[in-house]
Amino acid sequence: MDSFIPWIGGKKLLRKEIVNRFPENYTKYKYVEVFGGAAWVLFYKQESVLEIYNDINGELVNLFRCVKYHAEAVEKELEFVLNSREIFNEFKNQNTKYMTDIQRAARYLYLIKASYGAKVTTFGIKCRDISNMDAVYKIKDRLSKVAVENKSFTDIIKQYNKEDVLLYLDPPYHNTEKFYDTSDFIFNEDTHTQLSNMLKEFKGKFLLSYNDDTYIRELYKDFNIEEVSRSNNLSITNGRKNLFRELIIRNY
Numbered sequence: 314m315d316s317f318i319p320w321i322g323g324k325k326l327l328r329k330e331i332v333n334r335f336p337e338n339y340t341k342y343k344y345v346e347v348f349g350g351a352a353w354v355l356f357y358k359q360e361s362v363l364e365i366y367n368d369i370n371g372e373l374v375n376l377f378r379c380v381k382y383h384a385e386a387v388e389k390e391l392e393f394v395l396n397s398r399e400i401f402n403e404f405k406n407q408n409t410k411y412m413t414d415i416q417r418a419a420r421y422l423y424l425i426k427a428s429y430g431a432k433v434t435t436f437g438i439k440c441r442d443i444s445n446m447d448a449v450y451k452i453k454d455r456l457s458k459v460a461v462e463n464k465s466f467t468d469i470i471k472q473y474n475k476e477d478v479l480l481y482l483d484p485p486y487h488n489t490e491k492f493y494d495t496s497d498f499i500f501n502e503d504t505h506t507q508l509s510n511m512l513k514e515f516k517g518k519f520l521l522s523y524n525d526d527t528y529i530r531e532l533y534k535d536f537n538i539e540e541v542s543r544s545n546n547l548s549i550t551n552g553r554k555n556l557f558r559e560l561i562i563r564n565y
């Protein structure tokens with residue numbers, strides 16, 4: 314199943330490679346997606362005995378929760394809203410303090426769908442049916458069995474540090490950290506190191522995706538590292554998409 318939203322760094326193109334490398338019988342493990350984003354991997358894989366979606370971005374998590382519990386109400390909020398730069402800028406500049414969770418979810422869904430590259434910052438000129446909720450309704454059913462958390466990776470990894478857990482981790486890539494709204498949490502080299510130290514102590518199984526980078530290779534040199542390539546939509550030479558190299562790192 315596809316996700317209902319695009320997302321910066323979303324794993325739409327890599328999800329098959331990732332799920333193919335999950336352990337045999339992976340559905341028997343409790344599954345925790347630590348850096349959830351649009352959850353392209355979670356929605357693609359088979360259902361597991363227990364599933365946790367987590368992200369530090371509170372607006373994104375509120376959207377996931379409202380899709381899960383109040384999809385009809387979110388749809389109603391966007392019923393007659395048009396795809397336009399003016400409306401995009403109005404939504405973007407709104408003060409969300411006195412909005413209901415449903416209004417905030419509808420606003421954020423609009424900003425993701427109407428922005429350039431799902432960055433939520435600038436309007437992207439494209440014909441789209443902004444109020445089409447078909448994808449939202451499909452995801453609503455899938456989410457009914459998924460617990461949605463809004464924690465930092467440190468807390469969620471500590472909570473699920475158990476042998477019967479499979480973690481999938483897709484952190485902000487090294488040197489692209491600034492693209493994500495992580496509230497007061499600063500993702501930097503110390504944080505990448507902190508994550509690798511926590512994973513060295515992790516009792517269950519983990520699969521991690523990263524950009525191919527010497528710093529990251531050094532951090533995870535004791536683990537199983539594989540290089541995978543995918544075409545890069547944003548980098549084109551002589552009409553052909555360039556390849557972007559990523560790493561899949563596992564402790565099994």
Ligand SMILES: C[S@@+](CC[C@H](N)C(=O)[O-])C[C@H]1O[C@@H](n2cnc3c(N)ncnc32)[C@H](O)[C@@H]1O
Nearest residue numbers: 322323324348350351352353369370465466483
């Ligand atoms: C590369 S994206 C994940 C994309 C996702 N795999 C997908 O397919 O859409 C990284 C995500 O990590 C989240 N994030 C950043 N810092 C975090 C932290 N400290 N704890 C938990 N999530 C964090 C960001 O909000 C962002 O959604």
